[in-house]
Amino acid sequence: MTEAWTAPEVTRVEPGFESDERTGLEQWVDYHRATLLTKCAGLSAAQLKQRPVDPSRLSLLGLVRHMADVERWWFRMHAAQEDIGLSFDSDWSGRDFEGVDEADAAADLAAFEKECDEARAAVAGRSLEDVVRSRGDQPGQVNIRWIYTHMIEEYARHNGHADLLREAIDGVVGE
Numbered sequence: 001m002t003e004a005w006t007a008p009e010v011t012r013v014e015p016g017f018e019s020d021e022r023t024g025l026e027q028w029v030d031y032h033r034a035t036l037l038t039k040c041a042g043l044s045a046a047q048l049k050q051r052p053v054d055p056s057r058l059s060l061l062g063l064v065r066h067m068a069d070v071e072r073w074w075f076r077m078h079a080a081q082e083d084i085g086l087s088f089d090s091d092w093s094g095r096d097f098e099g100v101d102e103a104d105a106a107a108d109l110a111a112f113e114k115e116c117d118e119a120r121a122a123v124a125g126r127s128l129e130d131v132v133r134s135r136g137d138q139p140g141q142v143n144i145r146w147i148y149t150h151m152i153e154e155y156a157r158h159n160g161h162a163d164l165l166r167e168a169i170d171g172v173v174g175e
Contacts, residue, residue: 005106006041006043006044007037007040007042007106007109008109009041009042010037010038010041012034012035013027013030013034014031015031021128021145022128025128025148025149026120029148029155033067033116033155035159035162036063036067036162037109039060039163039165040064040109043060043166043170045061045105048060048064048100049100049101049103049105050165050169052165053165057097057098058161059097059100060162060169061103061108062097062098062100063097064112065087065088065097065103065108065111065112066088066089066097067112067155068087068088068096068108068111068112069087069088069089069096071112071119071151072086072087072119073086073136074147075119075120075122075123076118076119076122078132078133078135078142079122079126079132079144079147080123081133082122087111087115088108126144127144128148129144130143132147
């Protein structure tokens, strides 16, 4: 990664107003994925690593790394029942957020996008009613619909954080 590298611009597609449930859930998750990347667009690696809101340790890159693991956790490890570990934080102890200082921002953004692609593939063809075994502190079972809905909630919360971080970094505001 060079000093001149900046996070790429993103095309964000608005969800449709009249779609079936599955299409709507997929579109909203994709919209939120693109929203997070939009908050990163045009920033340098150093800016993505900044923690501009004291006392919080949040950074945009930390949010990207966290959401890559969340994508993997819910879509691949739960929905597809893949026997894999997390990429950035093996035990949810905060390494996804704390490990940004020496991180390769370009590689981490690419890993996030790859994880989103893998997540889409993990649930392709699955019914929203399919029930899967849950893991970790989520014992029991959840259905695919719940996973999509939870992911929308997870992105909405963290995209709110991303809004504040981006504004503190360079003053850019927007949805």
